[in-house]
Amino acid sequence: MTRFVGRRLLQAFVTIFAVVLIAxxxxxxxxxxxxxxLPENATREQRDALNAELGFDRPVIAQFxxxxxxxxxxxxxxxYRETGTSSMALVAERLPVSLHLGLVxxxxxxxxxxxxxxxxxxxGSRILRSTVLSVGSVxxxxxxxxxxLLLVLTLSVHLGWLxxxxxxxxxxxxxxxxxxxxxxxxxYTRLLDxxxxxxxxxxxxxxxxxxxxxxxxxxxxxxLPNAILPVLxxxxxxxxxxxxxxxxxxxxxxxxxxxxxxxxxxxxxxFPVVQSGMIVVAALFVAANLLVDLVQGLLDPRxxxx
Amino acid sequence: MTAxxxxxxxxxxxxxxxxxxxxxxxxxxxxxxxxxxxSWGLGPWHWIGLAMLTLVVGYSLLYPLLPSYDxxxxxxxxxxLTPGADPAHLFGTDSLGRxxxxxxxxxxxxxxxxxxxxxxxxxxxxxxxxxxxxxxxxRLDNAMMALADVQxxxxxxxxxxxxxxxxxxxxxLMVIVLAVTYxxxxxxxxxxxxxxxxxxxxxxxxxxxxxxxxRILRVHVLPTVFSxxxxxxxxxxxxxxxxxxxxxxxxxxxxxxxxxxGSMIGESQKYLRQNPAQAIVPGVxxxxxxxxxxxxxxxxxSERAAARRPSRRARGRKE
Numbered sequence: 001m002t003r004f005v006g007r008r009l010l011q012a013f014v015t016i017f018a019v020v021l022i023a024x025x026x027x028x029x030x031x032x033x034x035x036x037x038l039p040e041n042a043t044r045e046q047r048d049a050l051n052a053e054l055g056f057d058r059p060v061i062a063q064f065x066x067x068x069x070x071x072x073x074x075x076x077x078x079x080y081r082e083t084g085t086s087s088m089a090l091v092a093e094r095l096p097v098s099l100h101l102g103l104v105x106x107x108x109x110x111x112x113x114x115x116x117x118x119x120x121x122x123x124g125s126r127i128l129r130s131t132v133l134s135v136g137s138v139x140x141x142x143x144x145x146x147x148x149l150l151l152v153l154t155l156s157v158h159l160g161w162l163x164x165x166x167x168x169x170x171x172x173x174x175x176x177x178x179x180x181x182x183x184x185x186x187x188y189t190r191l192l193d194x195x196x197x198x199x200x201x202x203x204x205x206x207x208x209x210x211x212x213x214x215x216x217x218x219x220x221x222x223x224l225p226n227a228i229l230p231v232l233x234x235x236x237x238x239x240x241x242x243x244x245x246x247x248x249x250x251x252x253x254x255x256x257x258x259x260x261x262x263x264x265x266x267x268x269x270x271f272p273v274v275q276s277g278m279i280v281v282a283a284l285f286v287a288a289n290l291l292v293d294l295v296q297g298l299l300d301p302r303x304x305x306x
Numbered sequence: 307m308t309a310x311x312x313x314x315x316x317x318x319x320x321x322x323x324x325x326x327x328x329x330x331x332x333x334x335x336x337x338x339x340x341x342x343x344x345s346w347g348l349g350p351w352h353w354i355g356l357a358m359l360t361l362v363v364g365y366s367l368l369y370p371l372l373p374s375y376d377x378x379x380x381x382x383x384x385x386x387l388t389p390g391a392d393p394a395h396l397f398g399t400d401s402l403g404r405x406x407x408x409x410x411x412x413x414x415x416x417x418x419x420x421x422x423x424x425x426x427x428x429x430x431x432x433x434x435x436x437x438x439x440x441x442x443x444x445r446l447d448n449a450m451m452a453l454a455d456v457q458x459x460x461x462x463x464x465x466x467x468x469x470x471x472x473x474x475x476x477x478x479l480m481v482i483v484l485a486v487t488y489x490x491x492x493x494x495x496x497x498x499x500x501x502x503x504x505x506x507x508x509x510x511x512x513x514x515x516x517x518x519x520x521r522i523l524r525v526h527v528l529p530t531v532f533s534x535x536x537x538x539x540x541x542x543x544x545x546x547x548x549x550x551x552x553x554x555x556x557x558x559x560x561x562x563x564x565x566x567x568g569s570m571i572g573e574s575q576k577y578l579r580q581n582p583a584q585a586i587v588p589g590v591x592x593x594x595x596x597x598x599x600x601x602x603x604x605x606x607x608s609e610r611a612a613a614r615r616p617s618r619r620a621r622g623r624k625e
Contacts, residue, residue, distance in 0.1 A: 014452065026468040141597035143548050145555045146571055146589040153582055244463045248552055262464060263556075266471040278464060 008293050012286040019282035020071070020275070024064055027271035037080055067275075076279075077272035081265070087272035091258065091280050098257030101180070102246050104173050108181025113188035121196050121219050133193070136186040144245055148179040148252040165254040176253040183245060184238075191234050195227040202226075229300055236292035239285050348605060355601025358594045366414025369407065377408040378563055386581045397587045400570070401577055406584060409565035410591055416566055417595070420481060421546050427485040428542075429535045432492020437531050439493065440500030441523060447497070454490045462487060463552070470558045480559040484549065495538055496531045503527050540603035544596040551592050567592050 034047045034056075051057045055066055070077060076088035120129045139147070155162045155175060162175055199205070200223055208218050247259030254260075258277060265273040348356070369375060374394055381403035389398045389406075396407040439450040466483050473479055503509050509526045513519075553559035554568025562569070567588040574584035 011452075022465075023468075026472065029472045137600065138597065141544065141593050141600060142589070143551050143555070143568070143592055145552060145568075146585075146592065149571065149575060149578065149585055149589070153578060153585075157579055157582070247463045247467075248556065251556060263467050266467045269471065274468060278468075281464065 004297055005294065008290055012290050015286050016279070016282055020068070020279055021064075023275040023278040024067055027275055028060055028063070076276045079265075079270055079273050081268055081270045081273070087270075087276040088280075090261065090273055091276045094256065094258045094261045095280065097255070098246060098250070098259060101173060101176055101250070101255055101257060102242070104177040105180030105246075105249075106184060106242070108177055109184035109188055112181065112185045113192060116185075117189055117192040117196060118219065118224070120193065121200070121223070122215060124215075129193070132189060136189050139182050140186040144179055144183050145248055145252045147182065148175065148249060151175045151178060172253075176249050176255055179249055179252070180242075180245060184242065187238055188231065188235070191231045192227065195230050196223055199223045199227045225299075229296060232292050232296055236289040239288050243281055243285060351601050352605045355598045355604075358598030359602055360598075362414060362591055362595045362598065363418065366411045366418065369411035370415075374405070375408045375411070376405055377412040377565060378404065380404055386577055386584065388581055389583050389587070398581065398583055400574060400584055406570075406587060409570060410567075410588060413560075413565040413567050413570060413588065414591065414595075416477075416560055416564060417547060417550065420477065420550060420560075421543060423481055424484045424488065424546055424550075425539050425542055428489040429492050429539050431486070432489035432494075433496050433528070433531055433535050435489065436493035436496025437500045437523065437527060440497035441504050441527060443501070450493065450497070454493065457487055457490050462549070463556070463558075466553060466558050467556075475558045475561060477560045477564070480550070480553050484546070488546070488549075491542070492535055492538060495534055499531050499534050500527055503530060537606045540606050541600070543599045543603070547592065547596050547599070 034042075034050045038046055038050060048057070055063055058066075067077070076086055079085050079087045079090055082090065116132045120132055142150075152175065162171055165172075196219075205218060205222060208222050213222075246257070247263065249255065250257045250259040251263065258280070262274055262277040262281075265271075265277065381399065383403065384392065384395075384399055385401055385403040387395055387398040389396065391398060395405050397410060398406050400406055400409070435450060439447040462483070465487070466480065469479060469483060470476075504527070509522060512522055512526060550559060551566070551568035551571075554566040555572040557569065557572065560566035560569060570588040571585045574581070578585060
């Protein structure tokens with residue numbers, strides 16, 4: 001188990017390092033931020049002074065070394081836009097807002113998906129199954145941003161039930177969370193249904209039936225724990241797409257989270273904030289995947305040995 | 307074009323596109339298909355999908371032949387017309403008074419072109435990388451899978467946003483970013499396929515007879531991998547249309563004045579209260595294209611999918 005954990009930690013470290021490198025290269029590709037930060041009529045001397053202050057006059061390798069050294073000391077560089085504020089502080093401020101939306105959305109997705117699939121498996125109804133899968137297919141053919149707009153159009157423009165933008169009202173999380181939740185619902189329904197159907201044909205299920213176990217026992221206690229492993233793996237893989245989708249949804253609903261901060265900072269060339277944001281997103285992804293792997297290793301000895 | 311299944315027990319990797327194949331006792335029966343004479347192996351849902359697809363593609367190709375086709379002409383006196391308000395503008399006009407019906411058709415043509423380029427490039431890169439990695443294995447294979455992990459950790463929207471800020475957003479940039487990043491899925495399938503193929507007799511035999519590796523790959527491995535790539539590509543079209551329209555919606559893809567379905571929705575979002583049809587019409591176009599393609603492409607995947615699901619008869623026995 002120690003070796004398994006160690007290998008996973010090493011992989012996580014490599015992934016984060018690669019993301020730091022990519023984020024850094026993107027920042028440097030854009031050139032010096034002096035043009036953005038100084039007034040139009042700044043003199044050449046002022047520019048040079050700023051470049052020297054930010055370290056832009058040094059070789060790129062040295063700049064990367066400085067940046068990495070800073071990271072190790074917990075220095076994520078200050079934001080260019082809000083001078084004197086650490087870029088990580090800005091990111092940390094927005095992170096809970098994004099996590100709020102992301103977790104509510106994921107919660108909606110999991111409740112819907114597990115509810116629907118378990119109901120299908122418990123009743124064994126073919127009609128229910130094809131209904132659930134068809135609803136999922138229809139939703140999967142609608143882009144998230146358009147689904148969000150349709151929600152706004154019906155729930156807030158026509159019916160006037162919900163506020164459409166921002167996160168000021170307590171209920172405003174509902175529409176973006178529903179958009180994310182139904183989008184993810186499709187993914188998890190298919191995975192879980194496929195996995196449970198495969199497991200349902202296994203020998204141990206036949207044995208349980210022969211023992212005279214009830215349907216509920218077989219579905220919930222025998223099939224579900226086995227079927228959940230592959231779903232867990234793919235949930236980890238799916239997380240990258242999920243975080244990307246979050247960026248989009250935040251823009252549709254003007255939700256002031258991490259995604260909006262990063263997109264806004266990119267356009268303002270506030271690269272320290274972009275870098276810190278990307279590092280946090282990658283760290284979230286890696287941490288969640290690590291957690292998935294470890295939980296899996298705990299649940300299934302075969303994973304540890306693989 | 308039958309897909310060769312990985313040998314049972316050779317590779318049980320949990321790949322979204324290659325969920326383990328059900329062992330013989332459950333999946334050996336060929337799935338019942340709805341193939342009648344003259345039906346081209348298409349079931350009712352395939353036909354519905356094909357009809358939806360034909361509607362969108364046909365409209366995009368044929369509408370520009372009409373005399374009223376004018377995607378760029380502005381008429382500030384006639385902005386935000388609702389569909390049907392003016393017979394000259396079938397779907398009304400946008401906030402600059404441009405004809406939505408014409409812009410919808412042009413956007414459709416742009417979508418077809420962009421999606422085709424993205425998928426062909428990705429399938430080619432993925433096929434080559436995946437086949438080489440899977441066939442040779444070892445360090446090369448590890449390096450490739452590590453690269454795939456890094457790509458999965460980076461939300462594509464962030465990458466494209468960062469690059470768009472650096473180089474300025476353009477359709478070229480979007481195609482390049484998607485072309486060099488989206489191949490991981492293809493590579494994984496090609497890899498799994500090549501890994502199982504290299505142990506098959508018809509690949510081992512020429513190797514024993516002294517055939518050179520490039521020839522074995524070209525003649526014996528790639529054709530099989532290629533058919534899998536085709537299947538995957540057909541299921542991927544819908545996903546790429548969705549991805550592209552998301553980028554266009556954020557203003558990172560197709561640039562004005564050229565229209566795209568995503569950017570048409572983005573632009574009309576501001577006027578959602580006055581004229582919701584301007585957002586709904588392109589949204590429906592996206593839906594028809596994606597849903598149509600997804601339904602139709604099941605024609606190519608259903609046999610494989612049926613082989614992995616317990617057959618209906620087998621399940622019936624247990625009930």
